[in-house]
Amino acid sequence: MIEIPLDWSGLGLVKNAFLSLLGGALVSALVGPFMFMRRLGFVSAGISHALLGVIGVALLFGLPLSAVLVPATVVLGLFMGMLERRSRSGAPEVAVALTWTVGMAIGITALRQVKGYVPDAMSYLFGNAFLLSGSDVLFAWGLSLSASLAVLLFFRGLLACAVDEEFAVSQGLPARGLYYLLLVIISLAVLSLVKSLGVILMIAMLLVPPAIGERKSRGILGMFLWTLGINLFTVCVGLWLALRMDLPVSVAITFVLAGLYILL
Amino acid sequence: MSERKIALEVEDLWVSYGESVVLEAVSFRVERGRFIGIIGPNGAGKTTLFKAILGIIPVKRGKVRVFGEDVDRVRDRIGYVPQMVETNPMVPLTCGEMVAMGLVARPWGVRVLSGSTEDKVRRAMALLGIEDLFTVPYKTASVGQKQRVLIARALVKDPQILFLDEPTASVDEPTETNVFYLLNQLKGQGMTIVMISHDIGVLSQFVDEIACLNRTLVYHGKGGEELSSAITSAYSCPVDLIAHGMPHRVLKRHEDD
């Protein structure tokens, strides 16, 4: 499926894959723990899967992806967040699952109509880190950096709400606003990972490292450092494995993460 | 009574969860530097009263003023110790980090980290005798230790009014007495203290005034015979009270206590 690139352009593609995965490792290390701590894994997976619908529709109507994707993903993320908040007060989680699956169904339907894009459906589903252009890398890094900076800027507020929302409100923090801010951040992070890891497998990269980090650390800083370390390790080993075994990078990364989760 | 001397003013407060009214027409005032104990049977609405005062849950009708202002304008001066000690177990925090949560500043938690944070945290923990818990994971602390960590979290920012919701429910007796001595000392420094407690006995030795709540305020005053009958009717069981700051005792415990 993927030839091990030996010529210059091939090395460029490996370099692009590495650079974009590095950005992915950074943003997942900052966003993933909040996803994990706030139990937003299901919702985040829903956002990434439903994103396929946004991509499909944009391609079908010939809309410029770079202009459409960011606002559409943010709206999708906020909508999913609203459904999740409602489900906490007793409403069924079906609404989240329905948005997730309908989004994917729309995506598959739309991609089937786009001439020449049928094979590319696979690359959106599982990512294709070895086929990234320089502008793909820039786009991913722009999103990773925005999401990462937002986390750093609002770190204490986001953390206080993750610990205990009622106490956070008593301290004057806008808990609802911070919740939706987190969903915007998650949406940007998800979007930054689409081309390299795909809508289906990226959730492993976002959720598994913080889960290990939580097990391994006494305090909050330890959790974030563990997550960053695991992410960097996973990206490097995953990329090497993908080249060695001729696997898609997202698949290799998923295997590495599963191994770490069991071993650590 | 001059307005400037009032720390907390609750006027005609009504709160409901959906259809069911939990608090009706609650009105009372607390002067600055006073220690008020709030008692009442389980499900009386004590916790709800705190949450309504602090803006955690919406108020159906009525007015709450803290230091003569809207609560939102004086949050920096308010400390809160919630009843539930169990926080989100997915968040790994040391006890020190948990105490530091009390320093999260408005708006939106944006705050430049300052070197004095750790000093403040350690000082607050020392007040409660839990300095050695600084690096201990909050999750692994005992319930009594958690309660003291949460008191430290409320004290770390030097509030001027402190709301405590049954903060000594799970600590042993010497610790409970120590907490009360600490609160008394803080009161001496001018802090206003509003405390919910089940333990009328210990409470009545320390507080300046007592309020008894059961959906509405059935008593508010300095204790004595009036309180005794108010409690008897609120708890619907006989209560043995000795007036004027001596230990009071609920004779017959509730099944659900």
Ligand SMILES: Nc1ncnc2c1ncn2[C@@H]1O[C@H](COP(=O)(O)OP(=O)(O)O)[C@@H](O)[C@H]1O
């Ligand atoms: N989130 C909630 N939703 C619905 N009812 C609630 C909620 N919280 C408390 N209640 C009800 O409100 C009443 C007062 O509860 P609470 O304020 O916790 O009492 P107390 O602290 O005096 O024991 C109880 O009947 C309780 O069942």
Ligand SMILES: [Mg+2]
């Ligand atoms: Mg209560």
